Amino acid sequence: MTFLMMFHGVLTGSILLTYLSGDDVYFLHKFAGYVVCAALFVRLAAALVVPKSSPLRLSLPKLFVRREGGRSPVFAWMAVALITTTAAAALSGLLADSIGFKDLHEGLAEGILPIFIFGHMALVLWRPLVRRLSNVTAEDADRIVTQATVVGSQLTALLLSVVRRAKPYLQGTR
Structure with missing residues (x-):
């Protein structure tokens, strides 16, 4: 299993666990939130130490440029939006009790983050669907x-x- 697959699995499972546990099982919600923060930190650290040619490297996506045979910039920008929103929700959750970011945390986690998650899933499913439907x-x-x-x-x-x-x-x- 590759690093990126493990990262996706840990991040997805942790986000799902935080969403399902919520305030009902608070210790589980906090633990899963810490795992989200740790996964994002490890991913960022890995991106900083790998060579420029590595698929683990993070680079800002081109605004509208599509390389020949490459992905659309929409995929890259959706990933940036998803990771940024996830990080903001996780960090505001860490600071929710001490600084009072509870409303911000809940707004991000329950309002904006699901939009990006479902948008990401739709884009991932859309690409193979479009390829298959080109002659339909x-x-x-x-x-x-x-x-x-x-x-x-x-x-x-x-x-x-x-x-x-x-x-x-x-x-x-x-």
Whole structure:
């Protein structure tokens, strides 16, 4: 498993755990928040020490320039927005009790961060979908959109069911 895959896994799992635990299981919420901070710190430290040719290197994305065969700048800017918002939510959470950033922390974590998370997921899923749909007729596209809507609704219902079932365990009532 590569470093980036481990980073994604730890960061995603920790963010999900902080979101599910919230104020209900505060020690778990704080622990997961510390893991988010540590993951971001390790990622930043790794980016600073690797060679310039390494995929771990962080560089500012070009505003509108798309390299031949490369990714769209939208992917890079979405990553910058997601990491920045995650870091701001995590740091404001660290300072929520001592400095009084609780409202800022909750606004970032419950308002802005989910938008970037779902935007990131949509972009990641969109790219292979566009490649596959480049030679699709209008009728096929309508059928695919209908099927995708049904599958999306089913996945949303499944996710909500899992969250509802997990919440009592996270709250300690079971």
